[in-house]
Amino acid sequence: MIVGMNETMEKFTLKIGKELRCYELDEDKKQLHITVQKRQKITWKQNVDLQNVYANFYESAPEKTPVFKLIIAYIVLVLNILIMVAAIILLAKEGKLFSWMFVGALLFPLGFVGMCWELICEWRHYHTGEFYFNSDSDEDEFEIYYLPANRDLAYKFANKVSQYCVMNKVRTQVIAEHEFENFYVKLFENDLALCDENGNEEMAIRYLDIEENVELIDKKHTVNNIIFGTLAAVFFGAALFLFGFAAVVPIYMAVKGFLDLAIILTGIGFIIFGCLPLALGKLFAGFCCRNEKYYFLADRTPDSWNNNAALHIGKETADASSFIETLQKLIHTAHRKQQEEK
Numbered sequence: 001m002i003v004g005m006n007e008t009m010e011k012f013t014l015k016i017g018k019e020l021r022c023y024e025l026d027e028d029k030k031q032l033h034i035t036v037q038k039r040q041k042i043t044w045k046q047n048v049d050l051q052n053v054y055a056n057f058y059e060s061a062p063e064k065t066p067v068f069k070l071i072i073a074y075i076v077l078v079l080n081i082l083i084m085v086a087a088i089i090l091l092a093k094e095g096k097l098f099s100w101m102f103v104g105a106l107l108f109p110l111g112f113v114g115m116c117w118e119l120i121c122e123w124r125h126y127h128t129g130e131f132y133f134n135s136d137s138d139e140d141e142f143e144i145y146y147l148p149a150n151r152d153l154a155y156k157f158a159n160k161v162s163q164y165c166v167m168n169k170v171r172t173q174v175i176a177e178h179e180f181e182n183f184y185v186k187l188f189e190n191d192l193a194l195c196d197e198n199g200n201e202e203m204a205i206r207y208l209d210i211e212e213n214v215e216l217i218d219k220k221h222t223v224n225n226i227i228f229g230t231l232a233a234v235f236f237g238a239a240l241f242l243f244g245f246a247a248v249v250p251i252y253m254a255v256k257g258f259l260d261l262a263i264i265l266t267g268i269g270f271i272i273f274g275c276l277p278l279a280l281g282k283l284f285a286g287f288c289c290r291n292e293k294y295y296f297l298a299d300r301t302p303d304s305w306n307n308n309a310a311l312h313i314g315k316e317t318a319d320a321s322s323f324i325e326t327l328q329k330l331i332h333t334a335h336r337k338q339q340e341e342k
Contacts, residue, residue: 012144018039020036021034021037021145032142050166052135057131058203061200062128072278077120079244087109131146131155131158175326180312182311210300211298216324221288239275245267
């Protein structure tokens with residue numbers, strides 16, 4: 001939208017948590033002003049000269065929402081709320097609603113409620129994507145962040161910014177293309193483009209920056225997954241039992257009219273004890289790995305990972321042998337031309 005007194009200044013703002021990101025495009029000076037504010041104080045500022053920036057920009061899409069983690073967080077949240085309600089009812093009946101006993105009884109469940117709610121908000125709302133603009137100068141490289149809800153608005157603004165970037169990557173027609181599990185890959189004369197499922201370019205790699213040999217890697221973790229998956233299931237089951245017991249018993253006793261402070265504290269204790277198997281289950285689940293089969297592009301520079309890429313082969317991925325053969329020929333040609341020029 002057009003803002004302020006300057007009709008040639010276009011603005012895009014984004015609030016992520018407590019941070020407010022502001023992008024202002026000065027069309028007359030061909031500059032982009034980026035500021036980050038936190039609690040109305042500017043914590044970071046960048047002024048970009050768009051004449052030093054490539055017009056081709058890349059997109060890094062937001063990560064998918066962790067559904068399993070959200071389910072666990074919601075379960076723990078509900079259980080702790082039920083315990084808090086039971087404690088309030090009991091203490092109100094005994095006339096101790098505003099006593100130190102009330103504070104002690106609610107301390108742990110209230111802490112878990114706050115922690116779970118913060119995690120839920122982060123997992124649901126704070127997953128950001130970005131449009132990345134490259135430059136030969138590190139000072140003029142920048143990202144335009146966005147949330148899934150305003151991706152279209154951010155994309156429109158990024159296209160507007162790219163119109164004032166005078167540097168362009170000249171490319172020939174697509175020589176070959178193939179859809180892998182994680183990328184849609186296009187081969188050009190001098191580089192390859194890694195695109196997302198919507199065809200938006202996320203990254204470009206020059207053939208001169210990667211090794212000639214494209215390695216096929218096949219990793220199987222069947223035995224590992226059986227062992228650690230079983231251990232994770234056992235500990236998650238134990239945690240679920242303890243959390244369920246902590247919620248069901250106080251509610252049942254309240255219905256029967258036998259609820260007292262000892263039962264509430266017992267429920268809180270079971271929640272605390274349930275955190276241990278939950279943590280162990282998460283630990284063992286982290287050792288489980290999916291079986292992987294992928295083509296690996298290695299950075300030509302030793303100890304550098306900037307141009308590494310893994311092209312994963314899924315169940316629905318078509319045969320890529322012809323595509324990889326074309327890729328290796330293009331890499332070999334680029335390396336040979338470089339040697340001849342030297």
